[in-house]
Amino acid sequence: MCRKKLLTPFLLPLVFLMGTFVVSHFAHAATITIVNLNGPGEGFNDPSLPDPASTAGGNPGATLGEQRQIAFQSAADTWGALVDSTVEVRVGAQLDPLFCSPTSAVLGAAGPTFFARDFPGAPVPSTWYAIALANSLAGTDLAPADDDIVAQFNSNLDLGNPNCLGGIGWYYGLDAIPPGSNIDFVTVVLHELGHGLGFLTSVNLATGAKFFGFDDTYMLNLENHSTGLLYPNMTNAERVVASRNTGNLHWVGPNVVAASGRLTGGVDPNGHVEMYAPNPQQPGSSVSHFSTTLSPDELMEPIFTGPNHNVGLALELSADLGWVLVPPPLNDTAEVHVKIDR
DSSP, rough: EOOOOOOOOOOESSSOOOOOBBBBTOBBEEEEEEEEEOHHHHHHGGGGGOGGGGGGGOOOOOSSHHHHHHHHEEEEEHTTTBBBBBOOOEEEEEOOOOOOOOOOEEEEEEEEEEEEOOOOOESTTTTEEEHHHHHHTTTTTTTTOHHHHHHEGGGGGOOTTTGGGGGGEEEEEESSOSSTTTTEEHHHHHHHHHHTTTTTOSSSSTTTOOOOBBEEETGEEEEEEETTTEEESSHHHHHHHHHTTTEEEEOOOOHHHHHHOSSSSSBBTTEEEOOOOSSSSOOOTTHHHEEEEEETTOOSSSSSSSSOOOEEEEEEHHHHHHHOHHHHHHHHSSEEEEEEEE
């Protein structure tokens, strides 16, 4: 096991493992615990009265902090109902002032707090797994003293500051219908939780080096279509080239390929789906997102394209990573347990 915090920024420009899809009728919806890392009076504990516009969309929170908690829970509910884990997934989360300018902003960032390999139940030896996925596969908490995901979101967007996206703010409603150009908080949290559950690589993209010399379960499905090589079989230099080979860095995992017919853009005739590989690289965004060429837009693209409460192809990608998915209920609604620790 090894610690590595990977934060994947979700940006907003003002222009505006392997194997078959695994589901089990005995799968259990994941328990996701949001660990509140904010101090008194800030972030999730902000006692301010919310903007009346943000009380729409089914969010009953009486304060700004409560609305943030409820919206975060909604996103956790969505992921929790889709992936199987008998081990609690703990998300250390907070809202803090992050970068914001009149034309762009960091909305949020998240990633696993640890990667683990060669644990009991690991499908592929000598391969890193995001800790929440590793715990699920092992059936036990491999790092019980620590959170599994770290997540941070930009509180500047609540300030109505014209120097921050011209005063655009978060929308905490649960209906994915933000007024005007406000930014849907649930969508951004869904995106970041996806990264925390394993939608990212541990490769050092500047050098192409593997993390401590080992593959990770994400990179197993990355192909440079120009050469036909998969990430694990490339040299460090070849991985750097692949990471900026726009249009030719593909996801070739069988579950995504099987579902790629939903796309009308960003997919080749073999069902290989384009990943984000701009030249020059975009640190924190390159490789660990779907390409912006995908159509319809996907949740796990690097740029916010509008409200979206459907995880889309990120679900099939999760299955390619090794997650067991919870099948849709036949009669009963899948039970999800989410709580806030204060």
